[in-house]
Amino acid sequence: MKNFSYARPTSIHQTIELAATSDAMILAGGTELLNWTRIGIVEPSKLVDITRVAGLEGIEQLPNGMVRIGALTKLNDVALHPLIRKSYPVLSTSILKAASAQIRNLATIGGNPLQRVRCPYFRADEPTPCNKRIPRSGCAALHGLNEKHAIFGWTEDCVAVQPSDPAAALTALDAVLVTQSKQGERRIPATTFHTLPSEDPTAHSVLQHGELISSIELGEAVPKSAYLKIRERESYEYATVSAAVALEMDGPVIRRARIALGSVAMRPWRLVETERRLAGLHSDSPEIISAVKAGFADARPLLMNRYKIRLAQNTTVRAIEMAVQA
């Protein structure tokens, strides 16, 4: 691994000055960045350690009922916070189903959505065609091992999926990521934070070089929400598919539904047509299944992952039931 210099700013102002240098990278929990440097995915010349920057950690309820989570708040601390457990169970569960107890003590809520794809070709030790690793080198997964890859929004340039569990929950909650840079503050909706390959196959998110995520804001409480993660083993594994569901109910009737699927596309995939059809349905209506299926009209399987369409549909139906009962 190439060596790098190290800086430890104590303020946001210092951070965005230091992070603006070319080849500088921001270090928070480190659970992803250190592995990227090991594999050779990135070769920063300088790491800017933000873990001692004041004011970036903690959870607070704002006067308007919204909740602000400091970007440096550790995943375990977000998931186990009484306010998050009670008001946003979809977020709490999505975090507790992610990684391990040890990693969640290091990893931060601001860093987690910045994890990169788990595609084995992207993470290969040997050079392999991958447009995210080496722009314009192609996509080995398109005709390769793609059983875990995308069923929505892929192009021939990239068929990988964004693996973050919390990102799916944040997308269902219409959270906002607040960032700071030399250009000032930016408010980025979680729904458009991650980049689809049709927009840029080499990118993971719209975050710019030198831009710091400072906090994540949640809207009003959604106690009727749930997260269901399906994977090959019970714990400590990435999702094959997952579903984040946030419901607003009038008694037994669904007034509004928001659904984001994880690990099916390069961004958490909102089932817009399903959400539209669910509004007004009774929570035990048989029409829920057809509403879910309608959200998959534009799903396209790859050679090895046709099973994911059915799996994602069933996962969504079950997650809706869980949210109703939450």
Place this chain on the structure above:
Amino acid sequence: MRVKFRVNGDPVAVDIEPRLHLADCLREVLHLTGTKKGCNRGECGTCTIHLDGRRVNGCLVLAITADGKKIETIEGLANGDQLHPMQMAFIDHDAFQCGYCTPGQIMSAVACVAEGHTGSNAEIREWMSGNICRCSAYPQIVAAVNAVAKRNA
């Protein structure tokens, strides 16, 4: 760069490169080889240590970022010749075979009990899932954690 922290209660100062990981710093610089390295990418948990009282993977932390912090390793658990209750429980329940993952299992288990994630065997399994045991001593590990948690209750 000069970095100072406390390891198992003792103040330590080391001159290290920024790229040195904490697990390597403990093993190669401080010669505390009880902390093991397995996958070296946060997948196996055998390098689990406590950083400011919380369990973390030593391979996912740069030593330089531990400046000013408290580190506990498997070497710090026993009180002289008196083993820590979790170490005793691992022996009593036959909770290891080859032993390579054991230091990480025990450091994780001590934290798991302190956190209170021991309400059931299922909860213990979930909160111990970051420690892989390729000899598959999982039932005995869960029994050891359960025994210590019950004794503390």
